Amino acid sequence: MKATRLALPDVVLFEPRVFGDERGFFFESFNHRQFEEAVGRSVNFVQDNHSRSSKGVLRGLHYQIVQPQGKLVRVVSGEVYDIAVDLRRSSPTFGQWAGEYLSAENKRQLWVPEGFAHGFLVLSDHAEFLYKTTDYYAPGHERCIVWNDPDLAITWPGSEAPILSEKDARGGRFESAEVYD
Structure with a gap:
């Protein structure tokens, strides 16, 4: 598995070796030892979504x-544009974002560590999105930054207005968001 650190060096893109022929394909989608070597620390996943x-x-x-929650995300059907935003005030990349295309075809995975906001836009007719998390879902502690925050200036693909949940439409501004130290 090839691991590449992105412009936000704690965010890692994983690209598996795919073995395929006329019968189909096989690839190792997760190897704990290789994953920890690539991210440079011990990680324990507790939930799959x-x-x-x-x-x-x-x-x-x-x-x-x-x-x-740290998240290891991938797409098993369709395609998305996936975003990670650094919310660690002490980080040299605080307030910066990185984006990658993830699809069933490219089989890429993205490691979004704790301390980052995460989002994705579906580009195909539908997408099935799988992710492992390092802590359990805690709805009382969930926060949301609005997708089109002018300070973050994320370049989302396409020109159509996205379809949002009520919660995501009410997302707050980055300038007033609760962030990590």
Whole structure:
């Protein structure tokens, strides 16, 4: 598995070696030892999640201020544009973002560590999105930054207005967001 650190060096893109022929394909989607070597620390995943969304749905930018979650995300059907935003005030990349295209076809995975907001936009007719988390979902501690925050200036693909949940439409501004030390 190839691991590449992105412009935000704690965010890592994983690209598996895929073995395929006329029968189909095989790839190792997760190897704990290789994962920890790539991210440079011990990680314990406690929960797996699976969501399905339609084209144009934007989920995020989500994070938990208490019980922060690291996420290893991938797409098993369709395509998304996935975003990580550094919310660690002490980080040299505080307030910066990185984005990657994840799809069933490219089989890429993105490691979004604790201390980052996360979101994605569905580009295909639908997408099935899987992710492992390092802590449990804690709805009382969940926060949301609005997807089009002018200070973050995320460049989302496409020109259509995204489809948002009520919670995501009410997301707050980055300038007043609760962040990590």
